[in-house]
Amino acid sequence: MRRAMLPDEHEAQIRYAVRALLARPLLLAGHGDERAFRLVRMHAAELRAWFDRETGWRLHVDAHSARLFKTPVVTDDTRPARDRSHAPFSRRRYVLLCLSLAILERSESQITLGRLAEQLLVAASEPDLAEAGITFNLDRRDERSDLVAVARLLLDWGVLRRVAGDEDAYLAHAGDVLYDVDRRVIGNLLASTVGPSTVEADRFDDRLAALMAEPRPDTEELRNRALRHALTRRLLEEPVVYYDDLPPDELAYLRSQRSQIIGRIADVTGLVAEVRAEGIALVDPEDELTDAKMPAQGMQSHLTLLLAEFIAAVPDGVRLSQLHEHTRELAVRHKAYWRKDAADPGAEYSLVAQAIEILRALRLVIVQPGPDPLVVGRPAIHRYRVVEPRRPSSQSTVERTGAES
Secondary structure (H helix, E strand, O other), X not given: OOOOOOHHHHHHHXXXXXXXXXXXXXXXXXXXXXXXXXXXXXXXXXXXXHHHXXXXXXXXXXXXXXXXXXXXXXXXXXXOOEOOXXXXXXXXXXXXXXXXXXXHHOOOOEEEHHHHHHHHHHHOOOHXXXXXXXXXXXXXXXXXXXXXXXXXXXXXXXXXXXXXXOHHHHHOOOOOEEEEEOHHHHHOOOOOOOOHHHOOOOOHHHHHHHHHOOOOOOOHHHHHHHHHHHHHHHHHHOOOEEHHHOOHHHHHHHHHHHHHHHHHHHHHHOOXXXXXXXXXXXXXXXXXXXXXXXXXXXXXXXXXXXXXXXXXXXXXXXXXXXXXXXXXXXXXXXXXXOOHHHHOOOHHHHHHHHHHHHHHHOOOEEEEOOOOOEEEEOHHHHHHOEEOOOOOOXXXXXXXXXXXX
Protein backbone atom coordinates (compact mmCIF):
# COMPACT_ATOMS: atom_id res chain seq x y z
CA MET A 1 0.00 0.00 0.00
CA ARG A 2 1.40 3.38 -1.02
CA ARG A 3 2.07 5.69 1.91
CA ALA A 4 0.69 9.21 2.07
CA MET A 5 3.16 11.92 1.14
CA LEU A 6 3.71 14.96 3.32
CA PRO A 7 3.25 18.39 1.63
CA ASP A 8 6.92 19.36 2.10
CA GLU A 9 8.08 16.04 0.68
CA HIS A 10 5.81 16.44 -2.35
CA GLU A 11 7.09 19.98 -2.95
CA ALA A 12 10.70 18.80 -2.72
CA GLN A 13 10.09 16.02 -5.21
CA ILE A 14 8.40 18.34 -7.72
CA ARG A 15 11.26 20.82 -7.38
CA TYR A 16 13.88 18.12 -7.92
CA ALA A 17 12.06 16.85 -11.01
CA VAL A 18 11.57 20.31 -12.53
CA ARG A 19 15.19 21.28 -11.96
CA ALA A 20 16.37 17.98 -13.45
CA LEU A 21 14.33 18.55 -16.61
CA LEU A 22 15.53 22.13 -16.95
CA ALA A 23 19.15 21.01 -16.65
CA ARG A 24 18.77 17.92 -18.84
CA PRO A 25 15.58 17.88 -20.97
CA LEU A 26 16.03 14.21 -21.93
CA LEU A 27 16.08 11.69 -19.06
CA LEU A 28 16.39 7.96 -19.70
CA ALA A 29 15.69 4.91 -17.60
CA GLY A 30 18.97 3.32 -16.53
CA HIS A 31 21.03 6.25 -17.78
CA GLY A 32 22.18 9.12 -15.57
CA ASP A 33 20.08 10.44 -12.70
CA GLU A 34 17.77 7.55 -11.83
CA ARG A 35 16.06 9.47 -9.04
CA ALA A 36 15.15 12.31 -11.39
CA PHE A 37 13.65 9.94 -13.94
CA ARG A 38 11.67 8.10 -11.25
CA LEU A 39 10.26 11.35 -9.84
CA VAL A 40 9.35 12.70 -13.27
CA ARG A 41 7.40 9.51 -13.98
CA MET A 42 5.75 9.63 -10.57
CA HIS A 43 4.59 13.24 -10.96
CA ALA A 44 4.23 13.30 -14.76
CA ALA A 45 0.70 14.74 -14.84
CA GLU A 46 1.50 17.61 -12.46
CA LEU A 47 4.78 18.41 -14.21
CA ARG A 48 3.17 18.29 -17.62
CA ALA A 49 0.48 20.72 -16.49
CA TRP A 50 3.01 23.15 -14.97
CA PHE A 51 5.26 23.27 -18.04
CA ASP A 52 2.27 23.64 -20.36
CA ARG A 53 0.72 26.42 -18.28
CA GLU A 54 3.87 28.42 -17.56
CA THR A 55 6.14 27.81 -20.56
CA GLY A 56 4.15 26.16 -23.31
CA TRP A 57 6.78 23.42 -23.47
CA ARG A 58 5.53 19.87 -24.06
CA LEU A 59 6.57 17.08 -21.68
CA HIS A 60 6.46 13.50 -22.91
CA VAL A 61 6.92 10.71 -20.36
CA ASP A 62 6.89 6.95 -20.87
CA ALA A 63 8.50 3.89 -19.28
CA HIS A 64 11.72 4.49 -21.19
CA SER A 65 12.24 8.26 -21.28
CA ALA A 66 11.13 11.70 -20.16
CA ARG A 67 11.55 14.43 -22.76
CA LEU A 68 10.92 18.15 -22.22
CA PHE A 69 10.59 19.70 -25.66
CA LYS A 70 11.99 23.17 -25.10
CA THR A 71 11.61 25.96 -27.63
CA PRO A 72 14.93 27.83 -27.78
CA VAL A 73 14.78 31.42 -26.55
CA VAL A 74 17.97 32.57 -28.24
CA THR A 75 19.57 30.84 -31.21
CA ASP A 76 23.03 32.42 -31.14
CA ASP A 77 26.41 30.69 -30.85
CA THR A 78 26.84 30.96 -27.06
CA ARG A 79 25.54 27.46 -26.24
CA PRO A 80 27.46 25.08 -28.53
CA ALA A 81 27.84 21.35 -28.16
CA ARG A 82 31.22 20.60 -26.57
CA ASP A 83 33.70 17.76 -26.45
CA ARG A 84 35.45 16.40 -23.37
CA SER A 85 38.05 19.18 -23.46
CA HIS A 86 35.16 21.69 -23.43
CA ALA A 87 36.03 22.82 -26.97
CA PRO A 88 32.94 23.84 -28.98
CA PHE A 89 31.83 21.71 -31.91
CA SER A 90 33.04 22.83 -35.31
CA ARG A 91 30.81 23.07 -38.37
CA ARG A 92 32.08 19.69 -39.58
CA ARG A 93 31.26 18.03 -36.26
CA TYR A 94 27.68 19.29 -36.44
CA VAL A 95 27.36 17.89 -39.96
CA LEU A 96 28.80 14.55 -38.82
CA LEU A 97 26.37 14.54 -35.89
CA CYS A 98 23.36 15.00 -38.17
CA LEU A 99 24.60 12.39 -40.65
CA SER A 100 25.30 9.95 -37.81
CA LEU A 101 21.76 10.30 -36.48
CA ALA A 102 20.37 9.67 -39.95
CA ILE A 103 22.52 6.54 -40.28
CA LEU A 104 21.73 5.24 -36.79
CA GLU A 105 18.00 5.76 -37.29
CA ARG A 106 18.15 3.13 -40.06
CA SER A 107 20.86 0.90 -38.59
CA GLU A 108 20.68 -2.45 -36.83
CA SER A 109 20.38 -2.59 -33.06
CA GLN A 110 24.18 -2.71 -32.76
CA ILE A 111 26.94 -0.94 -34.69
CA THR A 112 30.69 -0.49 -34.42
CA LEU A 113 32.40 2.86 -34.61
CA GLY A 114 34.32 1.62 -37.63
CA ARG A 115 31.10 0.68 -39.43
CA LEU A 116 29.59 4.05 -38.59
CA ALA A 117 32.70 5.72 -40.02
CA GLU A 118 32.38 3.76 -43.27
CA GLN A 119 28.78 4.84 -43.71
CA LEU A 120 29.69 8.42 -42.88
CA LEU A 121 32.31 8.39 -45.64
CA VAL A 122 29.57 7.50 -48.11
CA ALA A 123 27.08 10.03 -46.72
CA ALA A 124 29.67 12.82 -46.61
CA SER A 125 30.58 12.30 -50.27
CA GLU A 126 27.38 14.00 -51.41
CA PRO A 127 28.15 16.82 -53.90
CA ASP A 128 26.07 19.33 -51.94
CA LEU A 129 28.28 18.88 -48.88
CA ALA A 130 31.44 19.24 -50.92
CA GLU A 131 30.10 22.46 -52.44
CA ALA A 132 29.43 23.73 -48.92
CA GLY A 133 33.06 23.05 -47.98
CA ILE A 134 32.38 19.96 -45.83
CA THR A 135 34.71 17.02 -46.41
CA PHE A 136 35.36 13.95 -44.30
CA ASN A 137 37.84 11.08 -44.50
CA LEU A 138 39.74 9.01 -41.98
CA ASP A 139 43.25 9.85 -43.14
CA ARG A 140 43.93 12.55 -40.58
CA ARG A 141 43.77 12.28 -36.80
CA ASP A 142 41.71 15.46 -36.45
CA GLU A 143 38.93 13.95 -38.59
CA ARG A 144 38.95 10.75 -36.55
CA SER A 145 38.81 12.99 -33.46
CA ASP A 146 35.71 14.66 -34.89
CA LEU A 147 34.04 11.26 -35.23
CA VAL A 148 35.00 10.29 -31.68
CA ALA A 149 33.63 13.60 -30.33
CA VAL A 150 30.32 12.91 -32.08
CA ALA A 151 30.19 9.33 -30.74
CA ARG A 152 30.83 10.52 -27.19
CA LEU A 153 28.07 13.12 -27.46
CA LEU A 154 25.68 10.41 -28.63
CA LEU A 155 26.78 8.29 -25.67
CA ASP A 156 25.98 11.18 -23.34
CA TRP A 157 22.54 11.59 -24.89
CA GLY A 158 21.83 7.85 -24.64
CA VAL A 159 21.54 7.28 -28.39
CA LEU A 160 24.51 4.92 -28.10
CA ARG A 161 25.45 2.63 -25.22
CA ARG A 162 28.94 1.20 -25.19
CA VAL A 163 29.10 -2.61 -25.18
CA ALA A 164 32.81 -3.20 -25.72
CA GLY A 165 35.93 -1.31 -26.73
CA ASP A 166 37.07 2.25 -26.24
CA GLU A 167 37.07 5.38 -28.41
CA ASP A 168 40.69 6.17 -27.52
CA ALA A 169 41.76 2.81 -28.91
CA TYR A 170 39.89 3.54 -32.15
CA LEU A 171 41.56 6.94 -32.36
CA ALA A 172 44.97 5.29 -32.02
CA HIS A 173 44.16 2.62 -34.67
CA ALA A 174 44.38 0.02 -31.88
CA GLY A 175 40.81 -1.26 -31.74
CA ASP A 176 37.13 -0.65 -32.42
CA VAL A 177 34.05 0.06 -30.30
CA LEU A 178 30.74 -1.82 -30.26
CA TYR A 179 27.55 0.07 -29.36
CA ASP A 180 23.91 -0.67 -28.76
CA VAL A 181 21.72 1.77 -30.69
CA ASP A 182 18.56 3.13 -29.04
CA ARG A 183 16.36 4.48 -31.84
CA ARG A 184 13.68 5.47 -29.33
CA VAL A 185 16.03 8.19 -28.10
CA ILE A 186 16.68 9.40 -31.66
CA GLY A 187 12.93 9.82 -32.12
CA ASN A 188 12.79 12.08 -29.07
CA LEU A 189 15.70 14.37 -29.98
CA LEU A 190 14.09 16.70 -32.49
CA ALA A 191 12.36 19.58 -30.71
CA SER A 192 11.15 21.65 -33.67
CA THR A 193 7.52 22.70 -33.90
CA VAL A 194 7.28 21.63 -37.56
CA GLY A 195 8.91 18.90 -39.61
CA PRO A 196 12.24 20.04 -41.10
CA SER A 197 11.27 18.62 -44.50
CA THR A 198 8.35 21.06 -44.69
CA VAL A 199 10.57 24.17 -44.36
CA GLU A 200 11.21 25.84 -47.72
CA ALA A 201 13.22 28.90 -46.66
CA ASP A 202 16.67 29.29 -48.25
CA ARG A 203 18.62 31.30 -45.67
CA PHE A 204 19.80 29.51 -42.53
CA ASP A 205 18.30 32.10 -40.15
CA ASP A 206 14.95 31.86 -41.93
CA ARG A 207 14.98 28.05 -41.80
CA LEU A 208 15.79 28.12 -38.09
CA ALA A 209 12.99 30.62 -37.42
CA ALA A 210 10.55 28.46 -39.39
CA LEU A 211 11.51 25.36 -37.39
CA MET A 212 10.71 27.18 -34.14
CA ALA A 213 7.63 29.10 -35.34
CA GLU A 214 4.51 28.80 -33.21
CA PRO A 215 0.88 29.61 -34.06
CA ARG A 216 -0.04 33.28 -33.80
CA PRO A 217 -2.56 33.91 -30.99
CA ASP A 218 -5.81 35.46 -32.22
CA THR A 219 -7.51 36.38 -28.93
CA GLU A 220 -6.48 38.59 -26.02
CA GLU A 221 -6.36 35.60 -23.68
CA LEU A 222 -4.11 33.63 -26.03
CA ARG A 223 -1.86 36.67 -26.59
CA ASN A 224 -1.37 37.08 -22.85
CA ARG A 225 -0.68 33.37 -22.53
CA ALA A 226 1.94 33.58 -25.29
CA LEU A 227 3.59 36.57 -23.59
CA ARG A 228 3.71 34.71 -20.27
CA HIS A 229 5.26 31.71 -21.98
CA ALA A 230 7.87 33.83 -23.75
CA LEU A 231 8.91 35.67 -20.60
CA THR A 232 9.00 32.55 -18.42
CA ARG A 233 11.17 30.82 -21.01
CA ARG A 234 13.57 33.76 -21.06
CA LEU A 235 13.82 33.89 -17.29
CA LEU A 236 14.45 30.14 -17.05
CA GLU A 237 16.92 29.90 -19.92
CA GLU A 238 18.83 33.19 -19.96
CA PRO A 239 21.42 34.20 -17.31
CA VAL A 240 20.10 37.77 -17.43
CA VAL A 241 16.96 39.20 -19.01
CA TYR A 242 17.59 42.83 -19.92
CA TYR A 243 14.58 45.05 -20.36
CA ASP A 244 16.20 46.67 -23.41
CA ASP A 245 16.28 43.30 -25.18
CA LEU A 246 12.53 42.69 -24.85
CA PRO A 247 9.98 43.52 -27.54
CA PRO A 248 7.56 46.29 -26.45
CA ASP A 249 4.66 43.90 -25.82
CA GLU A 250 6.76 41.55 -23.65
CA LEU A 251 8.21 44.47 -21.71
CA ALA A 252 4.78 45.92 -21.00
CA TYR A 253 3.44 42.56 -19.88
CA LEU A 254 6.47 41.93 -17.65
CA ARG A 255 6.07 45.30 -15.95
CA SER A 256 2.45 44.53 -15.11
CA GLN A 257 2.89 40.85 -14.19
CA ARG A 258 6.47 40.68 -12.91
CA SER A 259 5.70 39.61 -9.35
CA GLN A 260 3.30 36.87 -10.42
CA ILE A 261 5.61 35.44 -13.09
CA ILE A 262 8.68 35.45 -10.86
CA GLY A 263 6.72 34.07 -7.93
CA ARG A 264 5.41 31.07 -9.89
CA ILE A 265 8.91 30.25 -11.13
CA ALA A 266 10.54 30.66 -7.73
CA ASP A 267 7.93 28.55 -5.93
CA VAL A 268 8.61 25.52 -8.11
CA THR A 269 12.31 25.83 -9.00
CA GLY A 270 13.85 27.41 -5.89
CA LEU A 271 15.51 30.09 -8.02
CA VAL A 272 15.90 33.52 -6.42
CA ALA A 273 15.07 36.64 -8.41
CA GLU A 274 17.54 39.50 -8.50
CA VAL A 275 15.66 42.51 -9.86
CA ARG A 276 17.66 45.56 -10.95
CA ALA A 277 16.93 48.72 -12.88
CA GLU A 278 18.24 47.15 -16.11
CA GLY A 279 16.70 43.68 -15.87
CA ILE A 280 16.18 40.44 -13.97
CA ALA A 281 18.39 37.47 -13.21
CA LEU A 282 17.17 34.27 -11.60
CA VAL A 283 20.01 33.06 -9.39
CA ASP A 284 20.35 29.43 -8.32
CA PRO A 285 21.50 29.22 -4.68
CA GLU A 286 22.64 25.64 -5.34
CA ASP A 287 24.70 26.71 -8.38
CA GLU A 288 23.48 23.77 -10.49
CA LEU A 289 21.26 25.19 -13.23
CA THR A 290 24.00 26.74 -15.34
CA ASP A 291 26.45 25.40 -17.91
CA ALA A 292 28.75 28.43 -17.61
CA LYS A 293 29.78 29.09 -14.04
CA MET A 294 31.44 32.25 -12.85
CA PRO A 295 33.31 32.37 -10.60
CA ALA A 296 34.56 28.79 -10.69
CA GLN A 297 37.73 26.91 -9.91
CA GLY A 298 40.76 26.97 -12.17
CA MET A 299 43.08 29.39 -13.88
CA GLN A 300 40.77 30.13 -16.80
CA SER A 301 37.94 31.10 -14.48
CA HIS A 302 40.28 33.32 -12.47
CA LEU A 303 41.38 35.08 -15.64
CA THR A 304 37.76 35.48 -16.78
CA LEU A 305 36.87 37.09 -13.46
CA LEU A 306 39.83 39.48 -13.68
CA LEU A 307 38.96 40.44 -17.27
CA ALA A 308 35.34 41.04 -16.26
CA GLU A 309 36.62 43.38 -13.56
CA PHE A 310 38.84 45.13 -16.13
CA ILE A 311 35.99 45.55 -18.64
CA ALA A 312 33.55 46.76 -15.98
CA ALA A 313 35.87 49.64 -15.10
CA VAL A 314 35.73 51.07 -18.65
CA PRO A 315 32.18 52.20 -19.56
CA ASP A 316 32.92 52.74 -23.26
CA GLY A 317 34.42 49.28 -23.76
CA VAL A 318 37.85 47.74 -24.13
CA ARG A 319 39.63 46.80 -27.33
CA LEU A 320 40.50 43.15 -27.83
CA SER A 321 44.15 44.10 -28.15
CA GLN A 322 43.97 45.75 -24.71
CA LEU A 323 42.60 42.52 -23.24
CA HIS A 324 45.49 40.60 -24.81
CA GLU A 325 47.98 43.03 -23.32
CA HIS A 326 46.29 42.93 -19.92
CA THR A 327 46.29 39.13 -19.98
CA ARG A 328 50.03 39.08 -20.64
CA GLU A 329 50.51 41.31 -17.59
CA LEU A 330 48.26 39.10 -15.46
CA ALA A 331 50.14 35.97 -16.51
CA VAL A 332 53.35 37.49 -15.19
CA ARG A 333 51.70 38.76 -12.03
CA HIS A 334 50.12 35.38 -11.21
CA LYS A 335 52.84 33.10 -12.58
CA ALA A 336 53.23 31.38 -9.20
CA TYR A 337 49.60 30.19 -9.35
CA TRP A 338 48.71 29.89 -13.04
CA ARG A 339 49.77 27.25 -15.54
CA LYS A 340 53.29 27.73 -16.81
CA ASP A 341 52.17 27.95 -20.43
CA ALA A 342 49.88 30.93 -19.63
CA ALA A 343 52.92 33.20 -20.04
CA ASP A 344 54.03 31.66 -23.34
CA PRO A 345 54.11 34.05 -26.32
CA GLY A 346 50.73 33.98 -28.03
CA ALA A 347 48.96 32.14 -25.20
CA GLU A 348 46.93 35.25 -24.45
CA TYR A 349 44.92 34.91 -27.67
CA SER A 350 43.26 31.60 -26.79
CA LEU A 351 42.93 32.54 -23.12
CA VAL A 352 41.10 35.78 -23.92
CA ALA A 353 38.93 34.03 -26.53
CA GLN A 354 37.76 31.50 -23.94
CA ALA A 355 37.07 34.25 -21.42
CA ILE A 356 35.05 36.29 -23.91
CA GLU A 357 33.09 33.17 -24.82
CA ILE A 358 32.04 32.71 -21.19
CA LEU A 359 31.24 36.40 -20.69
CA ARG A 360 29.08 36.43 -23.82
CA ALA A 361 27.25 33.27 -22.74
CA LEU A 362 26.49 34.90 -19.38
CA ARG A 363 25.22 38.04 -21.17
CA LEU A 364 27.90 40.15 -19.48
CA VAL A 365 29.47 41.61 -22.63
CA ILE A 366 28.78 42.30 -26.26
CA VAL A 367 31.50 42.27 -28.90
CA GLN A 368 31.39 44.89 -31.63
CA PRO A 369 33.19 43.55 -34.72
CA GLY A 370 36.05 45.34 -36.43
CA PRO A 371 39.79 45.08 -37.08
CA ASP A 372 40.30 45.39 -33.33
CA PRO A 373 36.90 44.36 -31.87
CA LEU A 374 35.44 46.40 -29.02
CA VAL A 375 34.27 44.45 -25.96
CA VAL A 376 31.59 46.41 -24.10
CA GLY A 377 30.33 45.43 -20.67
CA ARG A 378 26.60 45.01 -20.13
CA PRO A 379 24.98 46.17 -16.87
CA ALA A 380 25.26 42.85 -15.03
CA ILE A 381 29.04 42.87 -15.37
CA HIS A 382 29.27 45.60 -12.72
CA ARG A 383 28.65 43.03 -10.00
CA TYR A 384 32.29 42.04 -10.66
CA ARG A 385 33.60 45.56 -10.42
CA VAL A 386 36.01 46.50 -7.62
CA VAL A 387 34.98 49.65 -5.74
CA GLU A 388 36.23 51.52 -2.74
CA PRO A 389 34.16 50.67 0.37
CA ARG A 390 31.88 53.40 1.64
CA ARG A 391 32.19 52.56 5.32
CA PRO A 392 34.73 54.66 7.23
CA SER A 393 38.03 52.87 7.54
CA SER A 394 41.65 53.72 8.07
CA GLN A 395 42.72 50.74 6.01
CA SER A 396 43.16 50.85 2.26
CA THR A 397 40.91 48.01 1.20
CA VAL A 398 38.64 47.16 -1.65
CA GLU A 399 35.63 44.95 -1.79
CA ARG A 400 34.14 43.04 -4.67
CA THR A 401 30.46 43.57 -5.30
CA GLY A 402 28.06 40.87 -6.33
CA ALA A 403 28.37 37.23 -7.25
CA GLU A 404 27.49 35.07 -10.20
CA SER A 405 24.58 36.02 -12.39
